[in-house]
Each structure stands twice: as structure tokens, then as C-alpha cells.
Amino acid sequence: MTQDSQDRRKVVVVTGASAGIGRAVARRFGAQGASVGLLARGRAGLEAAAGEVVAAGGRALALPVDVAEYAAVDAAAGRVEEELGPIDVWVNSAFTSVFAPFCEIDPLEYRRVTEVTYLGSVHGTRAALARMRPRDQGAIVQVGSALGERSIPLQSAYCGAKHAVNGFVEAVRVELLHEGSNVHITIVQAPAVNTPQFSWVRSRLPRKPQPVPPIYQPEVVARAIAFAAEHPRHKQYWVGASTVGTVLAQRLAPALLDRYLARTGFDSQQTDAPTGSRPDNLWTPLDEGDGHDYGAHGDFDDRSHSRSAQSWLTRRMLSLGGWRGR
Numbered sequence: 001m002t003q004d005s006q007d008r009r010k011v012v013v014v015t016g017a018s019a020g021i022g023r024a025v026a027r028r029f030g031a032q033g034a035s036v037g038l039l040a041r042g043r044a045g046l047e048a049a050a051g052e053v054v055a056a057g058g059r060a061l062a063l064p065v066d067v068a069e070y071a072a073v074d075a076a077a078g079r080v081e082e083e084l085g086p087i088d089v090w091v092n093s094a095f096t097s098v099f100a101p102f103c104e105i106d107p108l109e110y111r112r113v114t115e116v117t118y119l120g121s122v123h124g125t126r127a128a129l130a131r132m133r134p135r136d137q138g139a140i141v142q143v144g145s146a147l148g149e150r151s152i153p154l155q156s157a158y159c160g161a162k163h164a165v166n167g168f169v170e171a172v173r174v175e176l177l178h179e180g181s182n183v184h185i186t187i188v189q190a191p192a193v194n195t196p197q198f199s200w201v202r203s204r205l206p207r208k209p210q211p212v213p214p215i216y217q218p219e220v221v222a223r224a225i226a227f228a229a230e231h232p233r234h235k236q237y238w239v240g241a242s243t244v245g246t247v248l249a250q251r252l253a254p255a256l257l258d259r260y261l262a263r264t265g266f267d268s269q270q271t272d273a274p275t276g277s278r279p280d281n282l283w284t285p286l287d288e289g290d291g292h293d294y295g296a297h298g299d300f301d302d303r304s305h306s307r308s309a310q311s312w313l314t315r316r317m318l319s320l321g322g323w324r325g326r
């Protein structure tokens with residue numbers, strides 16, 4: 001790294017920065033003094049996120065964009081480089097889903113979930129690599145999920161997209177290793193997190209959706225993502241003991257887990273409260289209508305953990321260099 005690049009602010013792009021985990025990640029990089037390009041669709045959420053980044057000590061550039069459209073993502077990356085400088089870190093967090101049994105998800109809805117959650121990550125990665133590879137410098141962090149390792153009922157479109165994300169990230173990582181690149185891609189597999197998704201994702205469930213406990217606050221995952229951006233050679237990060245347990249159980253006894261989830265997986269994703277009719281953000285952002293900012297946290301603050309001992313220990317061991325990990 002040159003003296004010039006050490007002196008300038010780190011430039012970070014976060015997709016899905018208007019809410020949830022992406023919003024917490026943007027704030028965290030803001031607190032590090034970074035220049036943060038904020039990509040999502042909702043203007044109220046983006047403006048509020050930009051305000052938080054600046055208040056935390058960073059610079060912010062909010063760019064309304066739908067990650068399903070590659071040209072728009074690439075244009076946004078160009079704007080970030082023009083206005084903030086060369087991109088050092090790119091975080092793909094944007095996603096959408098439909099909570100419903102497979103046969104109740106319309107093919108167009110399925111396509112939309114795939115185009116946002118899977119192709120949105122492909123688009124972000126491509127826009128980042130187009131700029132990082134010629135400079136031979138940069139880190140891409142994909143926000144993954146335990147559900148990309150182990151599918152659950154009522155989320156087939158999302159689980160399929162998250163499995164696909166794992167597949168393409170692995171292939172890209174190997175290509176970068178093959179060319180001896182100093183650009184790195186890594187993935188952070190998150191546990192259940194208290195974000196607005198459970199209030200605004202399209203749902204056909206009879207009762208209000210909830211993350212499957214144990215639930216973590218978005219800041220727990222944001223800490224892991226910021227660490228992964230500093231240590232992007234590591235293949236993947238697991239956040240939370242529940243993620244470790246899920247991945248290991250899937251590797252050891254997948255068929256047994258199928259039966260367990262068939263018994264528990266419907267109830268564990270719903271509270272006791274009826275859903276009622278609710279607007280959703282599948283095709284358009286929800287804050288477009290009323291200008292309401294949904295923020296980083298969802299409705300489950302009282303049930304969410306602010307720390308993960310497992311994630312802390314992983315970061316500690318990797319920092320000390322005593323553990324090669326996965």
C-alpha cells in the first residue's frame with residue numbers, strides 16, 4: 001500500500017445500506033472515518049443512513065439503486081469512485097425474500113428474490129472486481145447466512161439464492177487465488193438477526209414472521225463484517241454459536257435435521273400474533289410511501305443478544321494468527 005493510500009480515508013461501498021445489517025455496517029465504517037457509498041432503493045433510509053455515517057465521523061454518498069439491475073450498480077460504483085475515491089471494500093448485504101410455502105410463491109416472485117438476493121450479489125461483486133482487479137487491491141465481503149448452508153421451510157427462494165451465493169463466491173475466490181491476486185473475497189455467514197426484514201418482507205404466513213432464536217443484534221454481524229474486510233483472505237466466517245451448530249449438524253446428520261425442521265421449522269419462524277395485511281418491499285422500497293426510516297433494528301430488541309462469544313473468539317484467534325480456520 002502506498003503512503004498516499006494510507007493517508008486517505010478508506011472507501012467502502014455497502015449495498016442494502018438503508019436498513020438492517022447493511023445499515024449497521026455503514027455506521028461501523030463511518031465510525032472508522034471511512035467514506036461510505038450507500039446503495040439501496042429507499043430514499044428515507046438512505047438519507048438517515050448517510051446522516052448516521054457523517055455523525056459517526058465518516059463521509060457518505062447515498063445512491064438510490066436497485067441491485068437487480070447491473071448497469072445501475074456499475075454506474076453507482078463509478079459515482080463512488082468519482083466522488084469518494086478508489087473503492088477499497090465492497091459489502092453485499094442487499095436482499096429480499098418471500099415467506100411462504102414453495103407452492104404459494106408465484107414464479108415472478110421467485111425470480112425477483114433470485115434477482116435481488118443472488119444476482120444482486122453477483123452484480124455488486126462484478127462492479128467491485130472491475131475496479132479492484134486492475135489496481136490489484138481490495139476486499140469484497142458477502143453477507144451470507146446459516147440458511148445458505150442449511151435450508152429451512154417457508155424460505156425456499158431465499159435459501160436457494162443464499163446457496164447460490166456460496167457457490168459463486170467460492171468459484172470467484174478460487175479464480176482470484178489462481179491469478180495470485182491481492183483482491184480477496186470472503187463471506188460472513190450470519191445467524192438470525194433482529195432487522196426490519198421481518199416487518200417488510202412479503203409474507204403469506206398466518207402469523208407474524210420472526211427470526212429463529214437465538215436472535216442477535218445487527219451490530220454483532222457488523223463487527224464480524226468489519227473484521228472480515230480487514231482479514232479477507234479467510235475463506236468464510238461463521239457468526240454465532242447457532243450458525244456453527246447449524247452448519248455442523250447439517251454436515252453430520254442432514255436427513256435427521258430435515259425431520260427436525262419439518263417438525264419445528266414452521267412454528268419457530270412465527271410469533272403468536274396474526275400477520276394481518278401488511279405492505280412489503282419486494283418490488284419497491286417501503287419508505288417510498290410514507291418516508292418512514294426503518295433503521296437497523298427490527299421489533300425484537302428485547303429478545304436479541306448484543307454480543308457473540310463465538311464470534312469474538314474467532315476474531316481474537318485470527319488476530320493472534322494462531323488459528324488458520326476454515
Ligand SMILES: NC(=O)c1ccc[n+]([C@@H]2O[C@H](COP(=O)([O-])OP(=O)(O)OC[C@H]3O[C@@H](n4cnc5c(N)ncnc54)[C@H](OP(=O)(O)O)[C@@H]3O)[C@@H](O)[C@H]2O)c1
Pocket residue numbers: 015016017018019020021022039040041042043045065066067068092093094095096116143144145146189190191192193194195196197198211281284285286
Ligand atoms: N436478518 C437476518 O436474520 C439475517 C440472517 C442471516 C443473514 N442475513 C443477511 O443479511 C443481509 C441483510 O439482511 P437484513 O435482515 O439486514 O435485511 P433488511 O433489514 O430487509 O434490509 C435489506 C436491505 O436491502 C435493501 N434492498 C432490498 N431490496 C433491494 C433492491 N432490489 N435493491 C437494492 N437494495 C435493496 C433494503 O433497502 P430498500 O428496501 O430501501 O432498497 C435494505 O437496505 C442479507 O444478505 C441477508 O441474507 C440476514
